[in-house]
Amino acid sequence: MLLALAVVFVMLTTTGWTAIRAHRGASPLQTSLAAWSHGQVDGRALPGPGSAPDRVARFFSSLTEAQRLGLAERYPLAVGNMNGVPAPVRYRANQVALAQQREAEEKRTRDSRLSALGQYEAGRRANRFADLMRHDRQILAFDPEGSGRVAEVFGDLDRAERISVVVPGVDTDVLTFQRTYRSWSAPVGMASALYGAERAAAPAVRTAVIAWADYTAPSGLGMEAATALRAERGAVRLDALVRGLPGRSTVALYCHSYGSVVCGIAAPRLPARVTDVAVAGSPGMRVERASQLRTSARVWATRDADDWIADVPYMEVGGLGHGADPVSAAFGARVLSADGAVGHAGYFAPGTESLRNFAEIGVGAYRAVRCAHAEHEDDACRKDLPVTTAA
Numbered sequence: 001m002l003l004a005l006a007v008v009f010v011m012l013t014t015t016g017w018t019a020i021r022a023h024r025g026a027s028p029l030q031t032s033l034a035a036w037s038h039g040q041v042d043g044r045a046l047p048g049p050g051s052a053p054d055r056v057a058r059f060f061s062s063l064t065e066a067q068r069l070g071l072a073e074r075y076p077l078a079v080g081n082m083n084g085v086p087a088p089v090r091y092r093a094n095q096v097a098l099a100q101q102r103e104a105e106e107k108r109t110r111d112s113r114l115s116a117l118g119q120y121e122a123g124r125r126a127n128r129f130a131d132l133m134r135h136d137r138q139i140l141a142f143d144p145e146g147s148g149r150v151a152e153v154f155g156d157l158d159r160a161e162r163i164s165v166v167v168p169g170v171d172t173d174v175l176t177f178q179r180t181y182r183s184w185s186a187p188v189g190m191a192s193a194l195y196g197a198e199r200a201a202a203p204a205v206r207t208a209v210i211a212w213a214d215y216t217a218p219s220g221l222g223m224e225a226a227t228a229l230r231a232e233r234g235a236v237r238l239d240a241l242v243r244g245l246p247g248r249s250t251v252a253l254y255c256h257s258y259g260s261v262v263c264g265i266a267a268p269r270l271p272a273r274v275t276d277v278a279v280a281g282s283p284g285m286r287v288e289r290a291s292q293l294r295t296s297a298r299v300w301a302t303r304d305a306d307d308w309i310a311d312v313p314y315m316e317v318g319g320l321g322h323g324a325d326p327v328s329a330a331f332g333a334r335v336l337s338a339d340g341a342v343g344h345a346g347y348f349a350p351g352t353e354s355l356r357n358f359a360e361i362g363v364g365a366y367r368a369v370r371c372a373h374a375e376h377e378d379d380a381c382r383k384d385l386p387v388t389t390a391a
Helices: 002-015 028-037 053-061 065-074 076-080 087-108 116-132 187-201 229-244 259-269 353-363
Strands: 138-143 149-155 162-167 207-213 250-256 274-280 298-302
Touching: 028 076, 028 087, 053 229, 065 076, 065 087, 076 087, 076 138, 087 116, 087 138, 149 187, 162 187, 162 229, 162 259, 162 353, 187 207, 187 250, 187 353, 207 229, 207 353, 229 259, 250 259, 250 353, 259 274, 274 353, 298 353
Parallel strands: 162 207, 162 250, 250 274, 274 298
Antiparallel strands: 138 149, 149 207
C-alpha cells in the first residue's frame, strides 16, 4: 500500500497539481439561460432552465415548428443544452450558437490586446467551431466556456431502438473532441466507429450513438485525474442526458479511462433504461465490486495487454485513486476480449475485438460477444445473458 501511495504522489508531483480555473462574469451559456428565464412565446412564460426533461418536452410539443425554431434562434445556447428539447431543434440551436462563437473567436484573432499565442488559440477554436457547424453534423450540446464541452449524435436519435453513449476520459475538450490521425482515439472517432460497427453487426436494428464530451474532464494526469471531483460533476450531467433522451430506447454506456469513473459514480442513479455499462482501460469505478454499483445494468470491462493503465494503483485512500480493478476476478464484471487493441486509446480501432464486442452489446447480440481468455463457449462473461433479438 505504501508503494502504491508513493506512485500516486510521484505522479502528482511530476505532472503538476491542476486547479479549476475561475471565470469572471457570466458565461455565454449563463447569459443565454438568464435571457430564456425572462422570455415568452405566444404570451406564455418559458419553462425554467432547471425544469425536468418531460416538462420541457411537453412545452415544445405544444409549439408550432416556427415557434420552436424561433426559440432556437433567440436563445441558442439555452435551447441547445436543454434536455427535453427535441433533438432536431437542439441541432439547429447549436448551429446558431457555433456560428456566433466562431465569429467571436475570429475577432479575437485580430485583437491586439492578445498575445500571439492567444490569437493562435482563438484561431484554433474558430476553426473547430466552423467544423462542428457543418450541416451534416448533429451537435446535441455545446458550451464554449473554458476549454469547452460538446456532444454529437450519429444516427437518428428520435427513431433509435437502442442508443449507445461514449463517455471519454482525461484531456477531452472542444479541441480534442476529434482527431484526423488515429481518429478512433478521440470521442468523435470512437462514436463514429461504434456506430459503423453496430450497423454492420445488425443492419435492421435502428441505432444511434452519442459522442458525449459534455462534462469538464480533468486536464492531464494530475490531482483532478486522481480524485473524483470532476467525475462527480460529470455523473450528474450524464444522468441528466440519459433521462432527457427521447422515446423508450434502451441505453448502453461505453466509458473509457476516467470516463469509467464518471459512469461508476452515475451508476446507482441511472434509470432502468440503461441496460449495459462497459468500461475500457479503466482506473477504477470508485467501488470494490460491481455489485456495489447498485445498478440493474450489466457491467462489462475490458483492457488490452499493453495498456499502461494496468500499472496504476487500484485502490482508494483519502480520496485518491478509484478503487478496484474492473477486470479483476474479484470485481465481478463480465470481462471482454480486447484482442487487436493497442495501447490505452485503441479500444475503438476498426478490426479490434473490443470494438466488435461493443457493437454486439449495442445491438443486443449478447451471445455473440467474446470473453477474455475464453476457453469454452459458455464462459463467465456470457453467463445468464438474454437470447439475442438483433437481426
